Amino acid sequence: MSKETLAEQIANRLRRDILRGKLPPGTSVKERDIGADMGVSRTPIREAIRILSKEGLVELRPSRSPIVAISDFKEVADQTTVLIELEKLSAELACKTATDADIDHLASIVNYMSENFDTIDPLDMFEVDMSFHTALASSSGNRALAETHSTFLRRLWRARYLSARQRRNRERVVNQHTLILDALRARDGQAARDAIDYHLWRLAEDIRSVIEQESANQET
Amino acid sequence: MSKETLAEQIANRLRRDILRGKLPPGTSVKERDIGADMGVSRTPIREAIRILSKEGLVELRPSRSPIVAISDFKEVADQTTVLIELEKLSAELACKTATDADIDHLASIVNYMSENFDTIDPLDMFEVDMSFHTALASSSGNRALAETHSTFLRRLWRARYLSARQRRNRERVVNQHTLILDALRARDGQAARDAIDYHLWRLAEDIRSVIEQESANQET
DNA sequence: CAATAATTTTTGGTATACCAAGTCTTCACT
DNA sequence: AGTGAAGACTTGGTATACCAAAAATTATTG
Numbered sequence: 300m301s302k303e304t305l306a307e308q309i310a311n312r313l314r315r316d317i318l319r320g321k322l323p324p325g326t327s328v329k330e331r332d333i334g335a336d337m338g339v340s341r342t343p344i345r346e347a348i349r350i351l352s353k354e355g356l357v358e359l360r361p362s363r364s365p366i367v368a369i370s371d372f373k374e375v376a377d378q379t380t381v382l383i384e385l386e387k388l389s390a391e392l393a394c395k396t397a398t399d400a401d402i403d404h405l406a407s408i409v410n411y412m413s414e415n416f417d418t419i420d421p422l423d424m425f426e427v428d429m430s431f432h433t434a435l436a437s438s439s440g441n442r443a444l445a446e447t448h449s450t451f452l453r454r455l456w457r458a459r460y461l462s463a464r465q466r467r468n469r470e471r472v473v474n475q476h477t478l479i480l481d482a483l484r485a486r487d488g489q490a491a492r493d494a495i496d497y498h499l500w501r502l503a504e505d506i507r508s509v510i511e512q513e514s515a516n517q518e519t
Numbered sequence: 520m521s522k523e524t525l526a527e528q529i530a531n532r533l534r535r536d537i538l539r540g541k542l543p544p545g546t547s548v549k550e551r552d553i554g555a556d557m558g559v560s561r562t563p564i565r566e567a568i569r570i571l572s573k574e575g576l577v578e579l580r581p582s583r584s585p586i587v588a589i590s591d592f593k594e595v596a597d598q599t600t601v602l603i604e605l606e607k608l609s610a611e612l613a614c615k616t617a618t619d620a621d622i623d624h625l626a627s628i629v630n631y632m633s634e635n636f637d638t639i640d641p642l643d644m645f646e647v648d649m650s651f652h653t654a655l656a657s658s659s660g661n662r663a664l665a666e667t668h669s670t671f672l673r674r675l676w677r678a679r680y681l682s683a684r685q686r687r688n689r690e691r692v693v694n695q696h697t698l699i700l701d702a703l704r705a706r707d708g709q710a711a712r713d714a715i716d717y718h719l720w721r722l723a724e725d726i727r728s729v730i731e732q733e734s735a736n737q738e739t
Numbered sequence: 740c741a742a743t744a745a746t747t748t749t750t751g752g753t754a755t756a757c758c759a760a761g762t763c764t765t766c767a768c769t
Numbered sequence: 770a771g772t773g774a775a776g777a778c779t780t781g782g783t784a785t786a787c788c789a790a791a792a793a794t795t796a797t798t799g
Binding site: 563 | 751752
Binding site for chain 2: 302304342345346349350353355361374377378380381384385388392441442443444447451454
């Protein structure tokens with residue numbers, strides 16, 4: 300039994316399909332078709348589409364089928380820029396407000412990654428990586444910030460997912476996470492900002508290369 | 520004739536009522552009642568409520584009437600923190616990307632404020648002030664940033680509105696806007712960040728005092 | 740054959756109806 | 770009078786039906 304509303308379930312399912320690439324960008328999302336597929340009426344589907352629209356995953360067009368958002372290169376770069384800024388702020392705030400439990404939690408994530416980083420499945424590793432950043436944002440104690448951060452993290456999920464798959468040197472990630480954690484432990488806001496900046500800047504580069512490669516393939 | 524969908528019109532109307540205080544925090548927003556008042560069915564109203572919920576103006580509760588969001592003090596402070604960070608980023612980016620037209624537009628707003636700041640109605644002045652910040656975010660050339668910024672600006676609308684009404688020294692605002700504009704013209708990203716930081720920090724103080732005062736009244 | 744007008748179809752927007760899960764009221768029983 | 774159970778009512782969630790606008794298609798005409 301699920302306590303979620305139907306619309307939320309549908310939103311979750313559609314979100315997964317979009318992020319995993321089952322519904323590639325540009326695909327039209329027709330209320331009736333989806334409804335027929337999933338055996339539910341248009342109403343909750345409509346609502347689910349609105350949810351995803353606010354998350355930036357689908358694009359609403361007046362009197363036209365919504366489509367899966369096409370993330371052109373600049374769009375992704377822009378979103379990454381915002382994400383970095385939000386996470387830097389999170390780190391800085393977390394230096395003041397993070398509890399010992401918060402830090403322990405982050406440490407355990409880093410630990411897990413470092414101990415398993417050559418045996419773990421890349422996809423699982425990716426999920427763990429995400430959880431580190433989410434936990435960091437949460438420990439800022441600023442709910443609005445954590446939520447907005449989470450939204451951007453989700454929008455960039457696909458790009459990050461693709462870039463994480465092809466990345467070889469995961470050791471780098473562990474080291475950088477450790478740096479962030481150290482700054483947090485030292486309660487050094489500026490150091491934390493710098494560590495995040497450096498870490499995510501590398502991410503941005505990875506994403507850039509993936510997007511370029513993907514759009515190059517699409518031209519073909 | 521309006522090109523907006525009914526749901527959007529309703530959302531706009533409800534948003535205005537909430538921000539202007541006609542629907543004070545805690546008021547329950549019942550689909551059927553609103554529908555009866557405005558002579559429309561529940562469907563678009565339901566959708567409007569979802570929109571406002573994503574904007575943080577109303578709070579959805581499982582199996583319960585949504586209520587107008589209660590903005591406790593920390594919540595507003597947190598949102599202000601995020602807004603400041605977003606606007607600092609906007610200013611920094613704008614130093615690189617703003618076109619001459621963008622800067623001219625901002626300059627005209629500052630000009631208008633400076634020339635009319637003792638004759639203009641406080642409310643209109645407030646709207647002009649808002650447009651300055653919105654225009655600044657837009658000239659960053661980062662759509663995701665501008666949209667998120669706009670969301671937070673809107674969430675804080677009521678608090679800013681209240682603080683703007685009681686503020687006497689609007690000259691200060693004009694001066695600070697001029698500083699921001701100067702930094703922009705000089706394409707000095709750091710100076711722009713600092714100018715924004717200083718300007719909005721004052722705003723945060725104003726908001727703080729208003730909220731404290733309001734919640735004090737509410738205790739009575 | 741081309742262009743355009745008419746029509747059919749598709750699709751989102753809105754209204755209405757029904758249902759289930761709470762909430763509140765009321766009334767019976769101790 | 771206090772307590773609790775039953776039922777009426779409120780309210781959000783979902784399904785279905787209808788409408789209008791926009792696309793796509795077909796027909797018509799030069």
